[in-house]
Structure formats: C-alpha cells, structure tokens
C-alpha cells in the first residue's frame with residue numbers, strides 16, 4: 459500500500475493538463491460491446507478503474523488493446539454475458555455492462571454492485587428501465603440476471619427519490635439502441651458524461667435525440683458499427699485543481715477543459731471571492747487572501763456536483779465564517795469530515811448537512827482516505843495545512859486521478875508518494 463505525503467504551505471501556480479473523464483470512459487467502453495466491429499476510444503485516462511473495466515471486457519470475451527491513451531475494443535461472437543463478483547466488487551460502475559449485454563445478447567448476469575462508503579448504491583431504476591423494455595429480471599445469489607426474448611421501445615420515467623440516475627440512464631439507453639421501435643426516457647440524467655455516451659452511440663449508428671437533456675428519444679436500429687471517439691475532459695479532476703488554486707491562494711490554470719461543465723463550481727468559487735476567468739478550453743483560478751463562506755447544495759447536473767462536495771468543503775474549512783454544505787445525492791457522503799477535523803477543521807454534521815466554521819490554519823496529520831473524492835479533499839487540505847500530512851490508502855485516489863502528485867508538483871506543491 460502507498461501513501462501521499464504533503465508538506466503544506468506552498469502557493470500553487472502554473473498550468474495543468476486535465477485528463478479524459480473517467481465517468482465518460484467507463485460507460486463508453488461498455489457501449490463498445492454493442493458494435494459489430496472495432497471501436498477506438500481516445501483521451502482515456504490511465505486509472506485503476508479503467509484497468510478494471512478493461513479486465514471486465516476481456517472476461518466477457520471482447521478483444522481489448524491499449525496504447526498511450528487509446529483503447530481498442532473488438533467484441534467477438536463468443537461474448538459471455540457474465541460479469542463476475544471478483545471484478546464488479548472492485549468497481550461499482552461495472553454495472554454499466556448490464557445494458558449493452560442485454561441490448562446485444564438479450565441476456566446478462568452481473569454481480570450486484572453492493573454499497574460503498576458514500577452510501578447504498580441501489581439499482582432499482584436500472585431494473586425499472588430494462589424491465590420496461592421487456593427484460594425479465596431476477597436477483598439471485600448476489601447477481602442481477604436479465605433475459606429478454608426481444609426488446610421493444612417504451613416510454614420510461616427514470617426519476618428516483620434523489621433525482622435522475624447517471625448509470626441507469628446509460629444502461630437503459632444502451633439497451634434501447636438495438637430495441638424494436640422508439641424509446642423515450644424521461645427524467646434522464648443530463649450529466650456531460652451521459653451526453654458523451656449518447657454521442658458515441660450516435661457515431662456507432664444509433665438514433666438518439668436529446669443527449670444531455672432530461673428527455674431522450676431513441677429509435678431502435680438493427681445493428682451498430684465500431685466508431686472512433688475522444689472522451690470529454692474530466693470536469694471533476696478539473697474542479698479539484700480549480701479548488702486547489704483557490705485554497706492555496708494561488709494562480710492555477712486548468713487546460714483541455716470544457717468550462718461550462720464546471721459552471722456550478724465556478725459560480726461558487728466566484729461567490730467565495732476567487733477570481734475565475736476562462737477561454738474556450740481553459741479556466742484560470744486566482745485565490746484571494748481572504749475568501750468568503752458560501753453555502754452549497756449538491757444536485758443532479760447542472761447543479762453543484764456531489765463529486766466536488768468534499769473538495770468544496772476542504773476550501774470552506776479555511777474560509778472565515780460559517781458555510782453549510784448539504785448533500786442531496788448521497789446523504790451519507792461525509793467520510794472526509796472526521797479526517798478533516800483531525801487536521802483541525804471545525805465541521806459538524808446536522809443530518810445530511812455539514813456546518814463548517816472556518817479556521818485560520820489546518821495542521822498536518824496522518825489521515826485515512828476512504829473514497830475517491832474524500833481522498834481528494836484530504837490532499838487539498840494537506841496542501842494548505844501547517845506541516846506534514848500523510849494521506850494513507852491512496853489507492854482510492856488512484857482510481858480517479860491520473861498522475862496526481864506529478865500534476866500537483868508541476869504547480870509547485872511539495873507532495874510525494876511513499877510506501878506505507
């Protein structure tokens with residue numbers, strides 16, 4: 459096991475290249491199973507979760523090769539519709555092979571993803587949508603088993619008690635593109651990653667309208683061809699570095715981004731007093747000496763992203779005044795609070811809201827990463843804390859951030875990796 463060590467107090471400045479989006483790449487790799495030929499996915503980040511998906515696609519029988527940032531996926535005629543526990547249990551997002559397997563083979567057996575530290579991760583909306591298309595679904599021995607004589611388009615409402623669902627929208631869309639007739643998905647997720655998946659499917663020959671909106675219209679086609687596709691930049695990685703610029707009172711420019719994908723964060727950073735400017739594909743964040751507290755509530759896109767909640771909290775811990783951070787997507791997503799408080803922050807929980815009272819300075823400490831975005835928040839806190847911070851179990855961070863210490867070092871941070 460490894461840990462990240464950070465010597466706090468450095469002001470970050472300079473430019474950082476943002477990698478391709480993990481959460482666009484994963485469903486797009488799964489969607490490649492639907493094609494009759496080879497697909498090549500470009501701008502793929504080099505992350506643990508991507509390697510897990512590559513292993514999963516190979517175990518399903520696809521031929522997958524990787525070369526510097528691109529992945530080729532060639533489905534074969536001997537695809538096996540079984541996603542085993544040993545792989546799915548290491549990455550919940552593996553559930554996104556359910557839709558394409560069902561769409562292509564009319565059957566699928568995927569280990570239930572189970573919960574994770576950010577909360578229970580139900581799949582009732584996935585099941586609701588796939589059953590609406592004609593699948594018979596049972597849950598047996600920890601697996602979700604789906605079978606369909608044929609898949610027929612329907613009108614499907616996919617809103618849940620926490621709003622729309624990103625991967626449920628993806629799964630139903632991937633099952634509908636080869637179904638007979640027309641499918642309407644209402645209250646579809648609008649996240650840019652869902653729009654990117656729709657764009658890839660369209661390149662493959664799918665007929666989809668409304669990608670990136672709450673209403674998707676899909677006209678089933680007979681078959682899909684392989685396609686070449688460059689995934690969008692990772693708005694969560696970009697947002698994490700933007701917060702680092704504000705927190706360290708630095709001057710950070712993130713490059714290769716789509717600024718409007720971070721509108722909600724930019725709005726909050728400006729409200730907190732940071733100076734944020736952007737061009738077509740860069741965003742520059744200059745942190746001001748004294749920032750102002752802002753309240754944040756996470757919502758489905760284009761609302762404030764839950765995946766940036768922990769990072770925003772880290773910023774608020776050193777912002778004078780009181781801010782309230784409310785989590786509407788994963789009400790329990792606060793594993794970072796106790797670790798931040800070990801570094802001297804003053805955060806207390808009231809239901810699914812965190813009340814943050816800013817402190818002058820955090821102090822470096824040994825802290826434990828628990829999930830991908832909580833570990834990012836601990837890294838950010840270490841950047842500004844007084845003294846040394848050791849972030850343990852850093853494999854959580856490696857799931858979603860490519861070469862994070864190199865990128866941070868490039869901005870002037872004193873950060874390195876050590877064996878535990």
Ligand code: EPZ
Nearest residue numbers: 481551580581582583584618620623624625765787788830
């Ligand atoms: C995607 O997960 C992302 N993962 C998550 O990012 C992200 O936090 C989440 O969307 C929300 O934006 C990937 O894309 C691989 P959801 P997903 O279904 O699709 C509830 C990261 O850090 N729900 O949109 O699994 C669910 O419990 C990860 O990169 C149901 O109730 O999330 C949650 O409260 C973490 N029933 C809400 O909807 C369902 O069937 C949103 O979840 C499905 C979800």
